[in-house]
Amino acid sequence: MSGSHCLFCRAEKREPLTFLSLLSPDTSTGFCLSCQEQLERIDPLYSCRLCGRDLHSLEPAFVHDQICHDCIRWKQSGRNGLYGRNYAIYSYNGFIKEVMTMFKFRGDAILADGFEKELKKAYSRIIDHRLRFRFLNLRSGGEYEAIVPIPLSRERLVERGFNQAELLARKLGQPIVDALIREKNEQKQSKKNRRERLLMRETPFHLKNDQVRIVTGKKILLVDDLYTTGATMRLAATAITAAHPKQIDSLTLIHG
Amino acid sequence: MLLSSKNDSSPKFSLDVQHFLYGREYRAEELPFSEKVIKTHIKNGYVAIRPAVELLKENLLDLLTGRKKWQCRRCGNRDQEAFAVCTCARCRKKCVYCRHCLNMGIVRSCTKLVTWSGPAPKAWASVNSVARLCSWNGILSEEQTAAANALDQALAAGYSFLIWAVTGSGKTEIIYKAIERSLMQGHHILLATPRTDVVRELLPRIRSAFPSITVSGLYAGSDDNDPQAQLVISTAHQLIRFSDCFDCVFIDEVDAFPFHYDPMLEFAVRKAAKPGAPFGYLTATPPPGLRNAYLMGSLRGIKIARRYHGHPLPVPLFRWIGNWTRFIQHGQLPKTIHEWLMEKKKQGCQQFLFVPTVTLARELTEILQKEGFERTAGVHAEDPDRHTKVAAFREGKIRTLVTTTILERGVTVPGVEVAVLGADDPVFDACALVQIAGRVGRSPDYPEGDILFFHNGKTFAMVQARHQIEQMNKEGGF
Ligand SMILES: [Zn+2]
Ligand SMILES: [Zn+2]
Ligand SMILES: [Zn+2]
Ligand SMILES: [Zn+2]
Numbered sequence: 001m002s003g004s005h006c007l008f009c010r011a012e013k014r015e016p017l018t019f020l021s022l023l024s025p026d027t028s029t030g031f032c033l034s035c036q037e038q039l040e041r042i043d044p045l046y047s048c049r050l051c052g053r054d055l056h057s058l059e060p061a062f063v064h065d066q067i068c069h070d071c072i073r074w075k076q077s078g079r080n081g082l083y084g085r086n087y088a089i090y091s092y093n094g095f096i097k098e099v100m101t102m103f104k105f106r107g108d109a110i111l112a113d114g115f116e117k118e119l120k121k122a123y124s125r126i127i128d129h130r131l132r133f134r135f136l137n138l139r140s141g142g143e144y145e146a147i148v149p150i151p152l153s154r155e156r157l158v159e160r161g162f163n164q165a166e167l168l169a170r171k172l173g174q175p176i177v178d179a180l181i182r183e184k185n186e187q188k189q190s191k192k193n194r195r196e197r198l199l200m201r202e203t204p205f206h207l208k209n210d211q212v213r214i215v216t217g218k219k220i221l222l223v224d225d226l227y228t229t230g231a232t233m234r235l236a237a238t239a240i241t242a243a244h245p246k247q248i249d250s251l252t253l254i255h256g
Numbered sequence: 257m258l259l260s261s262k263n264d265s266s267p268k269f270s271l272d273v274q275h276f277l278y279g280r281e282y283r284a285e286e287l288p289f290s291e292k293v294i295k296t297h298i299k300n301g302y303v304a305i306r307p308a309v310e311l312l313k314e315n316l317l318d319l320l321t322g323r324k325k326w327q328c329r330r331c332g333n334r335d336q337e338a339f340a341v342c343t344c345a346r347c348r349k350k351c352v353y354c355r356h357c358l359n360m361g362i363v364r365s366c367t368k369l370v371t372w373s374g375p376a377p378k379a380w381a382s383v384n385s386v387a388r389l390c391s392w393n394g395i396l397s398e399e400q401t402a403a404a405n406a407l408d409q410a411l412a413a414g415y416s417f418l419i420w421a422v423t424g425s426g427k428t429e430i431i432y433k434a435i436e437r438s439l440m441q442g443h444h445i446l447l448a449t450p451r452t453d454v455v456r457e458l459l460p461r462i463r464s465a466f467p468s469i470t471v472s473g474l475y476a477g478s479d480d481n482d483p484q485a486q487l488v489i490s491t492a493h494q495l496i497r498f499s500d501c502f503d504c505v506f507i508d509e510v511d512a513f514p515f516h517y518d519p520m521l522e523f524a525v526r527k528a529a530k531p532g533a534p535f536g537y538l539t540a541t542p543p544p545g546l547r548n549a550y551l552m553g554s555l556r557g558i559k560i561a562r563r564y565h566g567h568p569l570p571v572p573l574f575r576w577i578g579n580w581t582r583f584i585q586h587g588q589l590p591k592t593i594h595e596w597l598m599e600k601k602k603q604g605c606q607q608f609l610f611v612p613t614v615t616l617a618r619e620l621t622e623i624l625q626k627e628g629f630e631r632t633a634g635v636h637a638e639d640p641d642r643h644t645k646v647a648a649f650r651e652g653k654i655r656t657l658v659t660t661t662i663l664e665r666g667v668t669v670p671g672v673e674v675a676v677l678g679a680d681d682p683v684f685d686a687c688a689l690v691q692i693a694g695r696v697g698r699s700p701d702y703p704e705g706d707i708l709f710f711h712n713g714k715t716f717a718m719v720q721a722r723h724q725i726e727q728m729n730k731e732g733g734f
Contacts, residue, residue, distance in 0.1 A: 004337075005337060010338075034614070034615055102358065106358045106359065106362060107342075107353065107358065107362035108340070108355060108358055108362075109340065109342035109353070110340035110341075110342070110355070157345045158345055158346055160345070161342065161344050161345050161346055161351075161362070161364065162342055162343060162344070162345055163345070167342075
């Protein structure tokens with residue numbers, strides 16, 4: 001389990017020799033340069049202020065005040081509640097799809113290690129940003145007080161063996177609060193029609209009774225692998241809202 | 257359905273379980289039977305169960321350092337770098353899992369492997385046949401005939417046999433005689449190879465040579481999975497699901513680059529074979545173990561030093577090109593290579609350019625297209641357009657194919673010439689170089705051609721490869 005080979009493609013990592021790398025060769029577990037190049041990092045300076053998506057790939061007509069049209073629709077729907085915003089590190093593409101297939105569906109849990117550096121970097125960048133702009137918004141500035149991974153249903157967890165969101169959340173290097181339960185929601189959901197499901201009257205998530213105290217009055221960061229429509233995050237936020245947290249944001253590895 | 261044997265006091269087993277499990281190995285969670293049924297079979301000795309990932313027997317040093325070493329009982333992996341730990345929601349412990357065979361469904365230290373340990377199904381042992389099964393009526397050369405007979409006799413007597421044949425010696429037909437005899441005895445035969453390409457190439461040939469036999473071809477993505485097939489052609493990965501199944505095994509490793517010597521092939525094949533089943537090895541570059549066994553006389557075998565068309569193997573030439581990757585990085589083509597390609601262009605030749613990495617393949621392709629070699633394409637093993645590009649090359653629409661891997665064996669484009677750029681790179685070991693050189697001069701109409709090793713410093717592998725080729729030519733009487 002040493003770091004001489006790429007965590008994903010298993011090619012020998014051939015880092016360019018520099019003076020620095022000679023002094024302290026990078027033996028950490030991680031992806032090789034060629035794999036890293038295929039990951040599409042989102043430019044934090046030009047990403048949607050609410051969902052974290054890369055705005056370079058959007059038509060200007062769909063962006064207003066650095067907010068994408070999807071997020072504008074969410075705002076107009078009035079269903080954001082306490083949910084603030086999402087941060088994302090990579091855009092979805094064919095390569096990261098392959099990596100996630102290995103990670104989530106084939107069970108190669110160690111691939112989470114390859115994202116550790118970027119997750120930590122993203123987290124400190126977020127905190128940094130929040131500290132700097134604290135004066136603008138006293139309510140929501142500063143460090144997060146509870147990091148909550150989006151859970152899997154019990155059945156899915158046993159089938160998969162692990163919760164990918166939790167593995168990623170652990171890489172942030174902050175204490176994790178396993179505050180949520182996810183119901184096996186398939187049958188329940190299928191009984192409702194599409195409109196009802198979209199209205200999200202009911203969330204598959206529940207706050208664990210013994211975790212209410214930990215969440216109340218706190219600034220919460222939800223963590224998941226993927227932000228797609230944003231519905232999952234808002235459903236999870238709804239479940240937490242009952243315990244009156246101060247604020248809920250989220251961080252995902254991927255937007256797409 | 258529970259079957260009662262003649263002796264009523266003896267335990268019973270289910271025919272369904274027997275048919276499902278016989279000759280196979282499954283993860284417990286893959287079985288379509290209830291836990292209770294399986295447990296009863298285990299208790300009565302019809303089904304065997306064992307952990308998939310186990311601790312290797314520790315040596316003293318490991319004991320002293322407290323280091324644990326794992327092995328995967330399904331794929332044979334012992335490379336500690338290819339194991340990882342994960343908190344497991346199934347057993348609620350930290351589980352070690354094998355990264356090497358993930359594509360076949362994950363095995364963790366809490367995963368159980370299940371095999372059949374009872375009697376063989378009645379239908380499995382098919383009736384002996386006296387009619388001819390092989391309908392191939394081509395003609396073997398004298399050398400091929402001698403090899404075919406020797407192979408058949410050895411395997412019939414239960415001995416393994418090595419066919420050490422030069423690239424382009426036409427060895428598939430050599431095994432037909434042994435296959436036919438083995439089939440007539442009611443045997444189940446395995447033809448194993450590291451390459452999907454080879455499975456796909458062999459399948460129609462074997463099917464048309466043995467029209468009355470059920471032949472199954474297994475590779476990643478194949479849907480052809482007849483568990484009762486008398487002859488199975490398979491890649492190593494797919495063999496992982498077999499156990500104690502075959503009476504006779506052929507391993508086709510010729511042109512296996514870049515997959516040769518995958519230790520998993522050996523492990524999976526051993527597991528798939530019945531104990532004591534004889535092996536027929538077909539290779540141009542036998543690994544040290546086989547070569548030594550053959551040279552010491554403990555493994556029977558035969559060498560075929562001549563190509564079927566009777567011409568010698570083209571011998572590689574070495575050309576120093578200095579630090580050529582610097583040129584590529586700056587978007588330039590080293591002069592020596594440019595000159596060679598211009599000369600080939602004038603002659604109207606097609607060529608393979610082998611490079612060590614996918615990145616280099618991409619960069620070199622771009623440079624060549626810019627430098628006036630428009631009919632150039634780059635291809636690598638995972639390239640989704642691979643088959644289209646190869647087809648275009650075969651049709652002559654593409655003149656130069658930049659590649660990291662040997663393409664399917666069907667690509668014997670007459671008159672193709674080959675250059676290896678960076679032949680000194682460690683990915684090109686002696687065997688790889690011999691096999692790459694073996695692409696040249698296969699057609700009887702064009703038995704010669706350039707094989708150039710462009711390098712920045714001769715390596716032992718290059719010298720060894722050239723020596724092996726010269727040695728074979730000498731033995732072939734040239
Ligand atoms: Zn890689
Ligand atoms: Zn947005
Ligand atoms: Zn394995
Ligand atoms: Zn486990």
